[in-house]
Amino acid sequence: MSNLLTSRQAEELHKSLIAYLLSTGHTNSAQVLRQDLNLAENDFDATTAKKYEGLLEKKWTSVVRLQKKIMDLETRSQQLQSELDNATPSSLAARKNHDPTTWLPRAPARHTLQSHRSPITSVAFHPLFSSLASGSEDCTIKIWDYELGELERTLKSHTKSVLDVDFGGPRGNTLLASCSSDLTIKLWDPAEEYKNIRTLPGHDHSVSSVRFIPSGAAGAPLSGNLLASASRDKTIRIWDVTTGYCLRTLRGHGDWVRSLAPTIDGRWLLSTSSDQTSRMWDLSQPDNNAQKQTFLVHEHVVECCAFAPASAYSHLATLAGLKKPPPASSSNEFLATGGRDKLIKISSANGVCIKTLTGHDNWIRSLVFHPGGKYLLSCSDDKTIRCWDLAQEGKCVRVVEAADHFASCLRWAPSLFKEPAEANGTATNGTSSEAKEQIRCLIACGSVDLNVRVFSA
Numbered sequence: 001m002s003n004l005l006t007s008r009q010a011e012e013l014h015k016s017l018i019a020y021l022l023s024t025g026h027t028n029s030a031q032v033l034r035q036d037l038n039l040a041e042n043d044f045d046a047t048t049a050k051k052y053e054g055l056l057e058k059k060w061t062s063v064v065r066l067q068k069k070i071m072d073l074e075t076r077s078q079q080l081q082s083e084l085d086n087a088t089p090s091s092l093a094a095r096k097n098h099d100p101t102t103w104l105p106r107a108p109a110r111h112t113l114q115s116h117r118s119p120i121t122s123v124a125f126h127p128l129f130s131s132l133a134s135g136s137e138d139c140t141i142k143i144w145d146y147e148l149g150e151l152e153r154t155l156k157s158h159t160k161s162v163l164d165v166d167f168g169g170p171r172g173n174t175l176l177a178s179c180s181s182d183l184t185i186k187l188w189d190p191a192e193e194y195k196n197i198r199t200l201p202g203h204d205h206s207v208s209s210v211r212f213i214p215s216g217a218a219g220a221p222l223s224g225n226l227l228a229s230a231s232r233d234k235t236i237r238i239w240d241v242t243t244g245y246c247l248r249t250l251r252g253h254g255d256w257v258r259s260l261a262p263t264i265d266g267r268w269l270l271s272t273s274s275d276q277t278s279r280m281w282d283l284s285q286p287d288n289n290a291q292k293q294t295f296l297v298h299e300h301v302v303e304c305c306a307f308a309p310a311s312a313y314s315h316l317a318t319l320a321g322l323k324k325p326p327p328a329s330s331s332n333e334f335l336a337t338g339g340r341d342k343l344i345k346i347s348s349a350n351g352v353c354i355k356t357l358t359g360h361d362n363w364i365r366s367l368v369f370h371p372g373g374k375y376l377l378s379c380s381d382d383k384t385i386r387c388w389d390l391a392q393e394g395k396c397v398r399v400v401e402a403a404d405h406f407a408s409c410l411r412w413a414p415s416l417f418k419e420p421a422e423a424n425g426t427a428t429n430g431t432s433s434e435a436k437e438q439i440r441c442l443i444a445c446g447s448v449d450l451n452v453r454v455f456s457a
Helices: 007-023 027-036 046-052 055-086 089-095 310-319
Strands: 111-114 120-125 131-136 140-145 150-156 162-168 175-180 185-189 195-200 207-212 226-231 235-240 245-251 257-262 268-273 278-282 291-295 302-307 334-339 344-348 353-357 364-369 375-380 384-389 395-401 407-412 442-447 451-456
Touching: 007 027, 007 046, 007 055, 120 407, 120 442, 120 451, 131 162, 131 175, 131 442, 131 451, 140 162, 175 207, 226 257, 235 257, 268 302, 268 334, 278 334, 302 364, 310 334, 310 344, 310 353, 334 364, 334 375, 344 375, 375 407, 384 407
Parallel strands: 120 162, 162 207, 207 257, 257 302, 364 407
Antiparallel strands: 111 451, 120 131, 131 140, 140 150, 162 175, 175 185, 185 195, 207 226, 226 235, 235 245, 257 268, 268 278, 278 291, 302 334, 334 344, 344 353, 364 375, 375 384, 384 395, 407 442, 442 451
C-alpha cells in the first residue's frame, strides 16, 4: 500500500476509514484502528471526523461511476470501430467488390430517419462529413449522422415550410443554405454548431430552391461564394454569401420557378417552372443576355432538373445520334427534366429532346445522374425510385419501393476527391480529376410519410 499511496494519501485514507466507522456506529472498530495507527485523540477530534465523514463513500461511488463510464466508452468505441470497418459505403464497396460506377440502390433502406412532424421537402449531404440535412414542412431542418442513423440536431429559425436545403460555399468553409415559404434564405455554419449566420431577404414570394454555384464560374471573381435561389415570384436571384448581397436577378419565367441545377464548373444554371418550361442561363453573361435556351418539352409543370455529368456523354451521344461524344470540358451538353406530366425528358443543349422516359405513375419530383454516368435516377409521387440505364437507351432497370407516401426528394452524396480541385478548373475538365474521384454509393430520399431513407452499398 505504501508503494501505491503517498504518505499524505495514506493518512487521508486512514482518517476516512475511522470517520466512516464512527459514522456507521462501529465505535470499537474505529478505536482499535486508531490505536493500530497510533493516532492520538487530539489528531482526530470531532471536527476532523466530520471533515472526513463522507469522503470514503464519495471516492467509492465516483470509482464505480468512472468504471461504468469506461465500460460505456469501450462499448461505444467497439460499435464505432465496427461501423467504420463494416458499414461505410466506400469500405463496403471495396470489401464486397462493388463497382461504384454501376452501383444502384435497392430496398430496404439502410436507415429510416424519423423525427420530422410534417412532410420532407428536401435533403442534402455534407461534402465531407457523414452529415445529412433534411428540410420539412414542419419549419425545421434536421441534421443527421447517416452512418449511425442518428439525429444530431434540429435547426429552428424559419417560420414557414422549409422548401430546400443545400451544402456548399467558399472553399474550405462549407455552409448550409435553406429557403422557405417565409420568403427568406438562411445560411448556417456547420463549423459553429450550425449557427444561423445570415438571413437573405429579397424575394417577394416563397423561395422554392437554393443551390450553391460551384467554384470556377466564368467571369465570376467571387466564384465559390455564390448562391442561386428560385422563387414563386418568377425570378432567380444570385447572392454573394460572404456579404449577403443580391448580385443579380434573372427574369424570364412566366410563373413559379420550381428548381435549379448549376453545372459543375458553375458557368451554367438550369431552372424549371410552373410555366411548363425549363431555361438555361449563362452566368458569365450580363443579365439581359444570360438566358441562352428555353426547353419546351413538357406539357405540365416542370418540377425538377439535372445536368448530365461528362461521364454520361458517351451514352447520351448515342441517344442523340452523334458520331462521337462532346468534349468532357463542356459542362452543359445534356440535361434531364421531370414534371407533372409523369415524364422524364432528356434534352441536348440546343433544346432538342433526345429521349422520353416513361414508367412513373405520378409526378416526377427529383432527378439525379449517377456519378458514373451510366444511369439516371428519379423519384416520384408514385412512391418509387426508378433507375434508367442510359447505355440501354434509357431502359428502366430497377424500381425501388422507396416510401409509404409520395417520394418528394432525392440526393446522391457528392463524390470525394483524393486531392482538392485546383482553382484553375483542372478538376472539372474531366481528365485530371476523374482518376481521383471516389464515387460514394450513398443516396437519400425524403417522403411525405415524414421519413428520410438512406440507401447505401
